[in-house]
Amino acid sequence: MKDNKYSKKLAYMGAGCGVVLFGVFGLLPGSFLGGVMGLHIAGSLLGMPVESGVLSRLVVAASMVVGVMVSGLMFITASSLAGWLLGSALDTVTAEKKEMATVEHK
Secondary structure (H helix, E strand, O other): OOOOHHHHHHHHHHHHHHHHHHHHHHHHHHHHHHHHHHHHHHHHHHOOOOOOOHHHHHHHHHHHHHHHHHHHHHHHHHHHHHHHHHHHHHHHHHHHHHHHHHHHHO
């Protein structure tokens, strides 16, 4: 029976690394891309020279939040998936070694 000890630990470690990587590399670009997307949405809804009204600011702010959330989701999901895959490979290797050791002792 395969033990899931390493896959869980490395998935959590990968998620932690993803949070750090998101804070360093994903927070600012996520807000920039979300803001640009929000400007385009506000321009198409309210007219292209976007005025500084409340509705246009709300659209831009909401899209900035969505951009940051998507960026964080991508960083954390990708890094925890990489950690889980590495842990699953380690679990498989250690399970095979345990099986080989029990077969040799019999």
